[in-house]
Amino acid sequence: MTDLNRTHLSASKVYFIDFKANSKENIPDKFQRLMETAGILSTLSKNDLTAVKVHFGERGNVAFIRPPYIRRVIQTIKKTGALPFLTDANTLYAGARSNSVGHIRTAVENGFSFSSMDGTPIVIADGLRGKSENQVEINGKHCRHVHIGSEIVSADALVSVAHVKGHELSGFGGTLKNLGMGCASRKGKLDQHSNVSPRIKKKTCIGCGNCAEHCPGDAIALADKKASIDTALCIGCGECILRCPTGSVNIQWNQTIPVFLEKMMEYSKGVLQNKQGKAFFINFVTDISPACDCMSYNDRPIVRDIGILASMDPVAIDQAAVDMINAEAALPGTCLKKNILPGEDKFKGLYPEVNWELQLEYAESIGLGTRKYDLETMASLTWKKES
């Protein structure tokens, strides 16, 4: 369980809705009330070019946030007179979303078209080939500069809509990951991943080739029925770890993962640098799949759908999401075999060697927000009985 020592900072407000609904108020209306209560309208002004940072979904993976919710985000933003556009940055790995053409095509296939999104364009943050970036100076412990998709830097305001799930390298992914990794250009993504290179345990490798077949960097070769990784080509995506049937691919977690997580938080800081008071955060704690949305599949959710969170604080909202997930009992029949009871750490159960809390600790230490939060649960509206 999370042991928090968060008394030195005042708590941030995090608002929450569950999925109870009735004829007085359906879920999209309740979601809109959540956003408005949490302050989205006062964050935005007329004509603000507003980046709505989403994940459009990878082909074959259906855990992404359903388009009708994103349409409601857009409609709410438009009430202020702001000008929203949907955005994400291209992927580091070779795949459908590694350039703007494939990225937008995938988005449309998954339901994010101009018409379904209430006349809202998609603008890929880092351009046609992932090279349109701004160097943002942050003078961090690891990064003096970070490399962020230009269109996100150029925007007047940012609304991050994140899907909370497990993640093989960061333990969990939520708002902070949507910012730090999701808004980085290809160079920025590589910069964050570059310290993370796995090793093959030759003793147990059976030479099946699964890892090499799915390696986006062509970094794995087979010789004498044993795999080996060329670290110069490895982009640290972690795919080989999940593909290996014998658990023979190990990341050098202790040295590399903490640096990766701290860099990701420094990138989040870079994203928010010119958005003081102009950023709003939403976490969907739904379809809580064990691994990244960039995978070409999503395994069974590890716990039930919990609800939606909204806040002005990117640290508090992620802390609230992981606390809520860890408070749940695991669903039966998922890949989560350890820490299945309410109160046990589901992310450590999935990825025992990843210290996911480091994301939040470091984010707090560099001034991104606070882990201390006041959770306000918004009740459903109900019909009053006639007297």
Ligand code: SF4
């Ligand atoms: S982490 Fe594994 S799958 Fe990913 S690029 Fe490196 S060797 Fe290839």
Ligand code: SF4
């Ligand atoms: S997937 Fe695992 S067992 Fe198969 S070749 Fe790669 S390291 Fe060896």
